Amino acid sequence: MKLVKATCLLLILAFALIAVPVGSPRSQPGIERRINAIIARMTLEEKLGQLQQLDGEANGNYRPEHRDMIRKGLLGSTLNVRGAVRTNELQRVAMNESRLKIPVLFGFDVIHGYRTIFTVPLGEASSWDPVVAERSASIAAAEARAAGVAWTFAPMVDIARDARWGRIIEGAGEDPFLGAAMARARVRGFQGSEQSAPDRVMACAKHWVAYGAAESGRDYNTVDMSENTLRTIYLPPFKAAVDAGVGTFMSAFNSLNGVPSTANPFTLTKVLRGEWRFDGFVVSDYTAVEELIKHGVAADEAEAARLALNAGVDMEMVSRLYNKHLPALLRSNKVAQATIDEAVRRILRIKFRLGLFDHPYTDESRESKVIMSQENLSATREIATRSFVLLKNAQETLPLSKSARSIAVIGPLADDQQDMIGSWNGDGRSQDAVTLLAGIKTKVSQSTKIVYAKGCDVSGDSTEGFAEAVRAARQSDLAIVAVGESADMSGEASSRASLDLPGRQLDLVKAIQATGKPVVVVLMNGRPLTINWLAENVPAILETWFAGTEGGNAIADVLFGDVNPGGKLPVTFPRSVGQEPLYYNHMNTGRPPDANNKYTSKYLDVSWTPLFPFGFGLSYTQFRLSDLQLSTKRILPGGELTTSVEIENTGRRAGDETVELYIRDVAASVTRPVMELKGFERVTLQPGERRRITFKLTPALLGFYNREMRFTVEPGVFHVMIGTSSADPNMLQTDFEVAER
Numbered sequence: 001m002k003l004v005k006a007t008c009l010l011l012i013l014a015f016a017l018i019a020v021p022v023g024s025p026r027s028q029p030g031i032e033r034r035i036n037a038i039i040a041r042m043t044l045e046e047k048l049g050q051l052q053q054l055d056g057e058a059n060g061n062y063r064p065e066h067r068d069m070i071r072k073g074l075l076g077s078t079l080n081v082r083g084a085v086r087t088n089e090l091q092r093v094a095m096n097e098s099r100l101k102i103p104v105l106f107g108f109d110v111i112h113g114y115r116t117i118f119t120v121p122l123g124e125a126s127s128w129d130p131v132v133a134e135r136s137a138s139i140a141a142a143e144a145r146a147a148g149v150a151w152t153f154a155p156m157v158d159i160a161r162d163a164r165w166g167r168i169i170e171g172a173g174e175d176p177f178l179g180a181a182m183a184r185a186r187v188r189g190f191q192g193s194e195q196s197a198p199d200r201v202m203a204c205a206k207h208w209v210a211y212g213a214a215e216s217g218r219d220y221n222t223v224d225m226s227e228n229t230l231r232t233i234y235l236p237p238f239k240a241a242v243d244a245g246v247g248t249f250m251s252a253f254n255s256l257n258g259v260p261s262t263a264n265p266f267t268l269t270k271v272l273r274g275e276w277r278f279d280g281f282v283v284s285d286y287t288a289v290e291e292l293i294k295h296g297v298a299a300d301e302a303e304a305a306r307l308a309l310n311a312g313v314d315m316e317m318v319s320r321l322y323n324k325h326l327p328a329l330l331r332s333n334k335v336a337q338a339t340i341d342e343a344v345r346r347i348l349r350i351k352f353r354l355g356l357f358d359h360p361y362t363d364e365s366r367e368s369k370v371i372m373s374q375e376n377l378s379a380t381r382e383i384a385t386r387s388f389v390l391l392k393n394a395q396e397t398l399p400l401s402k403s404a405r406s407i408a409v410i411g412p413l414a415d416d417q418q419d420m421i422g423s424w425n426g427d428g429r430s431q432d433a434v435t436l437l438a439g440i441k442t443k444v445s446q447s448t449k450i451v452y453a454k455g456c457d458v459s460g461d462s463t464e465g466f467a468e469a470v471r472a473a474r475q476s477d478l479a480i481v482a483v484g485e486s487a488d489m490s491g492e493a494s495s496r497a498s499l500d501l502p503g504r505q506l507d508l509v510k511a512i513q514a515t516g517k518p519v520v521v522v523l524m525n526g527r528p529l530t531i532n533w534l535a536e537n538v539p540a541i542l543e544t545w546f547a548g549t550e551g552g553n554a555i556a557d558v559l560f561g562d563v564n565p566g567g568k569l570p571v572t573f574p575r576s577v578g579q580e581p582l583y584y585n586h587m588n589t590g591r592p593p594d595a596n597n598k599y600t601s602k603y604l605d606v607s608w609t610p611l612f613p614f615g616f617g618l619s620y621t622q623f624r625l626s627d628l629q630l631s632t633k634r635i636l637p638g639g640e641l642t643t644s645v646e647i648e649n650t651g652r653r654a655g656d657e658t659v660e661l662y663i664r665d666v667a668a669s670v671t672r673p674v675m676e677l678k679g680f681e682r683v684t685l686q687p688g689e690r691r692r693i694t695f696k697l698t699p700a701l702l703g704f705y706n707r708e709m710r711f712t713v714e715p716g717v718f719h720v721m722i723g724t725s726s727a728d729p730n731m732l733q734t735d736f737e738v739a740e741r
């Protein structure tokens with residue numbers, strides 16, 4: 001009898017061990033038990049239903065088909081269906097009419113705000129302030145969840161080193177360290193510590209992986225890179241997202257070294273589940289499972305389904321190959337029952353973490369209170385001001401006086417509501433957006449005369465509006481000219497082969513500059529642009545990206561000095577598109593560029609240097625760095641040290657500066673970048689105020705992947721560089737040594 005009892009106990013224990021992933025960082029036995037009970041009752045069709053996600057109508061409505069499928073347990077998730085009433089309607093079908101009462105997971109692209117739109121992610125990264133990123137994500141989450149959306153397809157944490165790629169706008173730019181900081185903050189902001197709270201959503205780290213390295217910057221294109229570059233540059237923001245507890249991943253459209261990301265067991269299973277112990281689920285990108293056929297790795301639909309599921313894609317977005325082909329594949333032993341069950345388990349786990357089983361509905365009275373609240377609007381305005389980058393300010397052209405006699409506001413983007421909220425703007429409405437013209441009008445004194453002239457369109461050849469724009473400038477004391485890209489010129493499927501200002505915009509600025517009036521250029525764009533002429537000729541340039549719902553007010557806050565700009569570029573601005581991909585943390589080569597030696601690594605027709613370097617941005621005040629110190633000049637391979645520097649505001653206004661710490665491993669067993677960001681801190685200082693900023697350098701920051709792909713800290717000399725941009729002419733530098741044991 002005792003033996004039987006003991007065997008039973010052992011069996012139960014063994015079952016529990018199989019069911020709950022061992023070592024899973026966040027496994028909750030209570031949830032896993034409930035999942036087991038559900039899976040035990042599911043038919044194969046119901047299981048496959050959980051693996052299916054379908055698209056709603058563009059306006060947020062669900063499709064009649066969704067109701068029927070949900071009733072039969074054949075649809076686990078939708079995308080784009082939103083609004084408390086609609087999602088509740090559909091949820092009621094799941095909870096009241098389906099056999100197993102598994103709630104639907106409503107997903108949506110909440111990329112930079114749900115209805116209150118924030119500056120685009122690249123702009124937000126320019127704040128170099130993770131607090132800002134966490135705050136905007138938490139507000140976006142609160143609005144989305146109030147509208148029934150429990151899952152966002154964000155953050156996009158793809159590193160992008162090529163400005164031609166339109167989706168550079170959706171990420172944090174070119175650097176893995178900054179990218180990881182932003183990824184962590186965004187995941188925390190979306191998910192909070194309790195995703196079942198009525199103001200949080202599940203985040204999704206995308207696009208797994210290396211999508212940002214699309215060859216020649218052309219969207220969806222092939223990627224070929226070494227494992228070393230993959231692990232050093234492209235993986236860290238994803239790892240940061242996992243460490244922050246991200247619930248889901250999205251597999252990317254691109255292939256990586258010949259294997260499409262949606263069928264890649266190395267990235268989807270070995271790295272993500274094996275090395276990183278990720279226990280959430282992976283959704284494919286839109287129809288990416290079906291696209292395995294065009295990629296040329298699957299001969300037919302069944303093979304595509306088999307490859308994706310077996311590689312580790314749990315949920316299929318929009319294409320329906322799992323549902324169609326997995327039953328036969330199961331019968332022929334080409335996929336295992338355990339693999340299907342595991343995918344279901346991961347999806348149910350996330351539904352449980354979101355609290356959907358216990359609270360499937362959204363309180364319909366909250367939506368109108370939460371969305372576009374005054375508090376949210378103030379937050380987007382403040383966050384936008386922190387994202388602007390002052391690229392040039394000759395003779396202190398900025399800030400402007402609010403009581404100027406007359407100002408001409410010119411340019412195709414000066415009074416455009418649609419472009420102000422950028423691409424991928426969720427449920428944002430252009431009619432909510434404050435344009436630059438409106439923001440300026442509210443800001444200036446009643447006696448200031450504002451003359452507006454569009455001048456030209458963003459694209460196209462017409463110069464018909466030039467004469468009026470020139471007249472407006474002539475009549476005024478100064479001209480503010482808003483130029484750049486329209487919102488749809490960046491984002492998905494919006495790669496550009498030219499980085500110049502499109503259309504006749506440059507000619508427009510030249511015509512205004514020729515009037516002799518002071519010109520301030522306000523840039524709105526989703527990627528670095530080649531603005532050499534502006535940089536040389538125009539006295540002041542403010543980079544504002546696409547600033548969101550309160551954009552016009554935020555830009556006016558900065559132009560007129562209520563806020564001192566302190567943003568820094570998270571991406572390099574090239575002089576010519578031919579320099580792309582251009583990024584600061586490149587390798588040195590055996591022949592680094594030397595102007596006096598032809599046979600060195602450079603171009604014949606353009607400088608090798610950027611127009612504006614990574615980490616660059618000015619302020620209305622000045623700062624000085626001094627007294628760089630190290631806690632020790634020598635450490636052992638496992639050791640750490642601190643470095644610190646003093647920063648002082650030497651100007652006459654309060655302002656923000658970002659102190660940037662870079663290192664260089666001078667000689668290692670594999671080549672190392674000429675510099676790598678390893679710390680940063682944005683501080684606000686009053687005039688005359690000083691502060692000491694301290695950074696810790698740990699083995700995790702000093703190490704790299706060696707030839708055997710082992711992460712290691714090698715003995716040798718390291719340079720430590722601290723400055724206020726990656727090309728700071730006043731960079732402070734010192735060295736330390738990692739000694740042999």
Ligand code: NOJ
Pocket residue numbers: 079109153206285286492
């Ligand atoms: C395709 C995009 O690549 C992805 O980022 C997005 O989340 C999905 N479509 C869903 O809209």
